[in-house]
Amino acid sequence: MAKLSAFIVDNDENTREIIKNLIQEVENVEIADVFNTISDAYNEILKEKPNFVFVSTVNNSQDVFGLIEKITLVNNKIKFIVMASSYDTNSVIKAMRAGAREFLPKPLIKEDFIKTVNRLKEQFSGNDSNTNCKIITTFSNKGGIGKTSIATNLALEIANITKEKVAIVDMNFQLGDVATFLDIKPSFDISYVVKNIDGTDNNFLESTLDKYKDTSLYVLADPPYMEQAKDITPEQITKLFDELRKSFSYVIVDTSNVFDGKTITVLDNTDFIMLVTIVNLPAIRNCQRCLDVFERLGYSKDKSKIVINRYMENDEVTVEDVENTLNKKVYWKIPNNYFTIMSSINKGLPVEYINPSSNIAQSFRELATVLSDNIYKQKIAQKIERNPLINFKSLMG
Ligand SMILES: Nc1ncnc2c1ncn2[C@@H]1O[C@H](COP(=O)(O)OP(=O)(O)O)[C@@H](O)[C@H]1O
Ligand SMILES: [Mg+2]
Structure with a gap:
């Protein structure tokens, strides 16, 4: 060389x-x-x-x-x-x-x-084994709660804000709609990728995933035929994550709402689970069940973050109620904005392109900022901790 x-x-x-x-x-x-x-x-x-x-x-x-x-x-x-x-x-x-x-x-x-x-x-x-890559997954055991909306918009905003390479991966193998939400016709899908990835070609993922417009976001869609998803094994999913980590700084994963072997493999590989809920009792009870499962899976408490979607100030059930029921802080609230979201989904464009000044676009931007800031801060803290000549506390205070 x-x-x-x-x-x-x-x-x-x-x-x-x-x-x-x-x-x-x-x-x-x-x-x-x-x-x-x-x-x-x-x-x-x-x-x-x-x-x-x-x-x-x-x-x-x-x-x-x-x-x-x-x-x-x-x-x-x-x-x-x-x-x-x-x-x-x-x-x-x-x-x-x-x-x-x-x-x-x-x-x-x-x-x-x-x-x-x-x-x-x-x-x-x-040969980069990018240990800095963070995998963020949106999850809920209920459908129609906003997982795909959050995954796609968050992925775009992280790419815009950090300018680093970000991948959005559709691991809702049966009913994926990331490609629809972004209005792209994928050149290759995940079943092709897991079958052809062998770790020897360093540009494989970059040349296989679809680059989204003029951004640093890359898209990996679900397979076009449901049967193809059946053949994908948990081992292949883990291998795919290993390769994604090498090429991307952030990987955002959209999942299905069933706790099967594939989803658990996805969650095992995830750094931050965005556990999405809305503010009503059945949804919150379901959220509690997910947290119980995460605990049984041995995940640390910090791994999952509660994200309230469709939040309204004057809701009968308050954020405090949610926090008390779940015994966990709410990490983020995404406002209810049916008009902007529907227009976004119908046009196949993230809300940033529909109305960047809308409360919902702003909320996604802020969420992306807070998340990536926290990740940088962790990185800086690790560095400073290793440097005995620097007074750690005085810097982080
Ligand atoms: N913040 C929001 N405000 C208003 N409506 C929303 C919001 N997020 C999602 N929705 C609605 O919920 C529906 C389901 O969202 P989607 O992201 O497809 O959920 P999931 O992936 O969990 O099934 C969307 O079609 C949209 O109408
Ligand atoms: Mg979905």
């Missing part, structure tokens, strides 16, 4: 030397150029297209984030690693949103640095 190139953007001589020394510990990566500021480096980065840019930010400079975003829009293969000695969690999130792929607290820690670069390196060779 050809050597990978890296730029250093830091006006501190000392840090530059440290990075130069550390990079020698990473096989196959060399420093191609050094700059003081990102504006100095801007044209060269676009021209030379280095594989990595190590860039320091002082006082979370908006300039740095703005330029990273500008470059990433043109070339999202360049991996920015943002470094900072003083920062807060929100500014790290801003850097990630701008397109930075990694964040390293200063002073740099040798092991962390090497590990981070090696992991990013794998993305160039395609």
Whole structure:
């Protein structure tokens, strides 16, 4: 494999030397150029297209984030690693949103640095075992509750907000309608994919899934004939998730409402279950049953999040009632907006395209922001925890 190139953007001589020394510990990566500021480096980065840019930010400079975003829009293969000695969690999130792929607290820690670069390196060779991928599944043991509406709209918003690669996978094998909700004619479906995936072709999923419009969202539809779904095994589903994790940062899964072997395999592989309910007693009782099943399956309490759909302020049953009955906090409320949702489903377009200022589009955007923020925050916290030189509490407070 050809050597990978890296730029250093830091006006501190000392840090530059440290990075130069550390990079020698990473096989196959060399420093191609050094700059003081990102504006100095801007044209060269676009021209030379280095594989990595190590860039320091002082006082979370908006300039740095703005330029990273500008470059990433043109070339999202360049991996920015943002470094900072003083920062807060929100500014790290801003850097990630701008397109930075990694964040390293200063002073740099040798092991962390090497590990981070090696992991990013794998993305160039395609052997990336993306441990950062999060799988989010919408579930309910009732139909018609809003699972597909939430899965499709949430997936689009996460793609828009994070600009990372997001897959929406229809695992409602018998009655899937993700493709209908997004009005796409899928080139391949999930039964084709599970039969042909062998883990050797790194571009297999990217070339098989349908890219949605001008976004970073990719769609994997259910099989066109119900019989084809019968042949899909839980092992194949797990294998598919393993492969999806390598190529995508987020995988949103829409499920059926039966607790069969396939659905349980999906839930086992899931990081966050969006347990969807509406505010009426039968639905809440069903929700309680699902939580009981999750407990028996050994899932942690944090794994499932209660999402109330079709929420109305003046409902007879209140959110408190729901929380008391379920003995669990409500994670999110999606407003009732029959008009916008129906128009969205009939036109096969997410609500963002129907009416971006509607309460429901706003709610999906905010949910996507909160979810992806929490995921970034977990990542930052893990990093900071590993860095004994940084006072963890003072940063997260
Ligand atoms: N937030 C909402 N406000 C109003 N109606 C909704 C909302 N979400 C879903 N619906 C209605 O519920 C129906 C079922 O939604 P869908 O997403 O297909 O549910 P599921 O996938 O759980 O079967 C939709 O056709 C729509 O009419
Ligand atoms: Mg559905």
